[in-house]
Amino acid sequence: MALNGNLRLAISSDGALFEPTLAFLRSCGIGVSRSNPRRYIADIPALPGVTVLFQRGADITPKVEEGSADLGVVGLDRYLERRSGGGDTNIVIDDLDFGRCRLVLGVPDSWVDVVSLADLADLSMEFRQQGRDLRIVTKYPRLVERFLLRSGINLFSLAHSSGTLEAAVAMGFADMIADVSESGTTMRENRLKTISGGSIITSQACLIGNHRLLRGDAGKLDTAKTLVDVMEGHLRARAYYSVTANMRGETPEDVGRQVLEHTEISGLRGPTISKVYSEDGGGWYAATVIIRKQNLADAVNRLRQAGGTTVTVSHLNYVFNSTCEAQERLTGADQGRGDFC
Amino acid sequence: MSQLHGGGASRQISGLAGMHALDTRAWEGRERALSCLRTHMAAHGYRPIDTPLLEETELFVRKAGGDLAGRLYNFTDPGGTAVSLRPEFTSSVIRHFIESEASITLPARWQYSGPVFRFIPPERGSYRQFTQSGAELVGASDVGADAEIISLAASGLRRVGLPEFRMRIGHLGALHSLLDAFGLSEAAKLFIIGNLNALKNGESDVGGLMEYAREVGLLRGSVDLGLEMALDSVSAEAAEDFILGALKGSMPDPLGRRTTDQIVARLLNKVRRANCPQAFERALTLAYTLSGLIGSPWETLNSARLAAFECGIDAAPLDEVEALLAHVSDMGISDSQVTLDIGMARGISYYTGVIFELMGNDGDSADLGGGGRYDGLIQALGGSERVPAIGFAYNVDAVLDALTDSGGAAEEVYVDGA
Numbered sequence: 152m153a154l155n156g157n158l159r160l161a162i163s164s165d166g167a168l169f170e171p172t173l174a175f176l177r178s179c180g181i182g183v184s185r186s187n188p189r190r191y192i193a194d195i196p197a198l199p200g201v202t203v204l205f206q207r208g209a210d211i212t213p214k215v216e217e218g219s220a221d222l223g224v225v226g227l228d229r230y231l232e233r234r235s236g237g238g239d240t241n242i243v244i245d246d247l248d249f250g251r252c253r254l255v256l257g258v259p260d261s262w263v264d265v266v267s268l269a270d271l272a273d274l275s276m277e278f279r280q281q282g283r284d285l286r287i288v289t290k291y292p293r294l295v296e297r298f299l300l301r302s303g304i305n306l307f308s309l310a311h312s313s314g315t316l317e318a319a320v321a322m323g324f325a326d327m328i329a330d331v332s333e334s335g336t337t338m339r340e341n342r343l344k345t346i347s348g349g350s351i352i353t354s355q356a357c358l359i360g361n362h363r364l365l366r367g368d369a370g371k372l373d374t375a376k377t378l379v380d381v382m383e384g385h386l387r388a389r390a391y392y393s394v395t396a397n398m399r400g401e402t403p404e405d406v407g408r409q410v411l412e413h414t415e416i417s418g419l420r421g422p423t424i425s426k427v428y429s430e431d432g433g434g435w436y437a438a439t440v441i442i443r444k445q446n447l448a449d450a451v452n453r454l455r456q457a458g459g460t461t462v463t464v465s466h467l468n469y470v471f472n473s474t475c476e477a478q479e480r481l482t483g484a485d486q487g488r489g490d491f492c
Numbered sequence: 493m494s495q496l497h498g499g500g501a502s503r504q505i506s507g508l509a510g511m512h513a514l515d516t517r518a519w520e521g522r523e524r525a526l527s528c529l530r531t532h533m534a535a536h537g538y539r540p541i542d543t544p545l546l547e548e549t550e551l552f553v554r555k556a557g558g559d560l561a562g563r564l565y566n567f568t569d570p571g572g573t574a575v576s577l578r579p580e581f582t583s584s585v586i587r588h589f590i591e592s593e594a595s596i597t598l599p600a601r602w603q604y605s606g607p608v609f610r611f612i613p614p615e616r617g618s619y620r621q622f623t624q625s626g627a628e629l630v631g632a633s634d635v636g637a638d639a640e641i642i643s644l645a646a647s648g649l650r651r652v653g654l655p656e657f658r659m660r661i662g663h664l665g666a667l668h669s670l671l672d673a674f675g676l677s678e679a680a681k682l683f684i685i686g687n688l689n690a691l692k693n694g695e696s697d698v699g700g701l702m703e704y705a706r707e708v709g710l711l712r713g714s715v716d717l718g719l720e721m722a723l724d725s726v727s728a729e730a731a732e733d734f735i736l737g738a739l740k741g742s743m744p745d746p747l748g749r750r751t752t753d754q755i756v757a758r759l760l761n762k763v764r765r766a767n768c769p770q771a772f773e774r775a776l777t778l779a780y781t782l783s784g785l786i787g788s789p790w791e792t793l794n795s796a797r798l799a800a801f802e803c804g805i806d807a808a809p810l811d812e813v814e815a816l817l818a819h820v821s822d823m824g825i826s827d828s829q830v831t832l833d834i835g836m837a838r839g840i841s842y843y844t845g846v847i848f849e850l851m852g853n854d855g856d857s858a859d860l861g862g863g864g865r866y867d868g869l870i871q872a873l874g875g876s877e878r879v880p881a882i883g884f885a886y887n888v889d890a891v892l893d894a895l896t897d898s899g900g901a902a903e904e905v906y907v908d909g910a
Contacts, residue, residue: 259747264759267708301562305553
């Protein structure tokens with residue numbers, strides 16, 4: 152498999168993002184083909200010119216930063232923890248709609264006196280008066296430190312750990328933890344609880360890129376543009392349904408007017424009307440509109456009120472706008488979440 | 493180097509965001525301004541000192557608010573000590589005072605200048621490395637000392653070539669004293685003062701902050717009230733026994749380094765320190781009114797007195813503000829240059845009395861400098877007793893930018909000598 156000149160996309164080889172990343176790329180129509188599960192490189196048959204690199208999740212940000220990958224799918228939490236301020240990377244698509252989690256503070260459930268950040272600030276001072284630090288173990292020292300200092304909690308020490316954090320408290324190695332949590336179940340199972348205001352960041356998978364490398368290679372940039380266009384089009388489509396209803400009318404214009412009378416069902420631009428050749432004679436048309444998913448029930452009711460029958464609803468695979476926002480960000484500086492998260 | 497693996501030619505290393513180099517002309521301009529300010533402060537009895545660029549991180553976070561503490565350039569040095577580049581001089585100057593306290597005659601007057609570092613968004617006039625020049629007056633608590641520092645800061649700007657500045661004055665001491673009337677805990681008062689900016693900017697309101705205060709445990713619930721009354725009538729030991737007995741069935745076994753006794757003792761303290769919601773809401777309502785009072789000094793002061801009266805509390809704490817305004821006026825700072833901002837709270841949380849900021853005359857919010865009284869800092873940093881102190885610092889880079897904007901050619905404007 153030729154690597155030279157190909158766009159290199161780094162994705163997780165392990166952890167919570169491994170399967171969802173492959174599923175996401177598959178759903179975008181650019182599934183990864185890996186000849187052998189032990190190989191760490193693969194390709195995307197539908198998009199020649201891309202080499203997929205399987206990397207440890209924690210390594211993807213530095214790999215893109217140092218230039219050994221051009222793009223990477225990574226958790227926003229890991230990116231903000233590892234990125235260099237003023238470096239060559241930026242966020243190209245900030246929400247790939249999977250890998251959602253929160254980085255939260257977890258304290259022992261026996262701390263019935265601690266329910267908020269204010270309690271934690273108070274407790275840290277009490278610890279200091281007793282001559283010890285409030286010790287917090289985390290994989291995210293940078294994000295946690297900034298968060299605590301900005302929350303007015305100044306007296307603490309951080310211990311970095313890449314292993315299982317929850318045990319550190321039970322072992323007496325730390326007083327509390329800061330870790331990612333999807334549902335809070337692992338925390339509860341380890342007798343830890345979250346506190347009010349103790350959510351450090353909400354995170355999800357995002358696409359990052361090395362804009363310096365992409366600016367300097369027209370071939371890779373073209374491939375990257377196609378890749379992000381497909382991703383953005385697919386993500387946009389997830390917000391919509393295509394709804395088709397059979398409607399009676401004298402002419403297509405007549406049916407169009409009936410639909411446009413209701414803004415809820417007028418779609419992105421307006422309805423598409425086509426003739427239905429039915430056994431019971433003429434006068435039937437199919438009106439198709441694209442509507443937001445949350446408006447579905449309302450739209451179906453409106454279509455019925457407008458005389459619609461046999462309403463069918465379909466998922467969309469892609470919605471492409473006239474321009475692709477992510478393409479702009481491939482070569483530009485990060486305008487999104489920066490140094491202060 | 494790993495950077496070279498994928499990139500072909502080695503990349504050009506640009507300057508870090510918020511850091512800037514000076515060419516010879518700019519360097520000379522800055523040196524002239526610094527020299528002018530040093531000479532000016534020396535003429536008023538302020539002796540120069542210097543402090544290290546690098547200090548133990550705790551020196552800066554011990555009493556700093558989250559705003560400054562969250563913007564430190566901090567790292568672990570090769571010896572394993574948590575250190576930070578200085579974000580300001582005051583803490584280091586006070587550390588110097590504490591170390592040499594025995595040999596220092598009070599009041600002591602010091603001046604300093606040099607680079608400081610803050611990890612802030614790099615906008616014009618807000619460099620991440622910028623030059624401060626300032627003064628500290630340690631050991632004087634009277635309003636005359638407040639006025640001396642304010643006057644020194646103002647006359648220095650005139651001396652350097654910026655006569656058309658504006659000054660915003662607030663007074664955390666007066667605010668604190670006004671809030672004393674509501675019988676709140678220290679934490680509750682700090683909560684209110686810490687949220688003055690949010691009230692002022694409309695980011696929050698009384699209802700929102702009441703909810704937040706309840707959420708973080710500052711307010712007493714109806715159950716707590718009964719509990720508190722019950723606990724007040726018994727000894728600490730009996731109270732702990734009572735709580736232990738009540739929680740025994742439901743409290744999880746202790747996990748980690750805190751014992752059940754420690755947890756229960758703090759829970760008791762917390763219940764006892766919780767505030768009456770009605771008093772807290774009245775205090776917040778007053779703070780909300782005060783946060784909107786900003787304008788010409790005497791008119792604003794009268795409005796503040798009226799607000800205190802309408803709230804049914806003694807307005808005497810505002811006498812201190814009145815005395816200060818009179819002093820400032822006597823020292824030649826025109827009322828038209830001064831804005832009184834009763835709800836002002838600067839980002840550095842160690843201030844305890846007057847606070848002030850200097851800005852350009854064009855309504856631009858660019859901060860040319862500022863300062864205030866910090867009577868509690870010396871003890872917080874390990875001093876043996878509470879020593880009053882007040883100080884200020886210029887943001888020299890912002891002063892130079894303002895000079896450029898005002899068309900002042902540095903060579904002609906700066907006057908060496910006092």
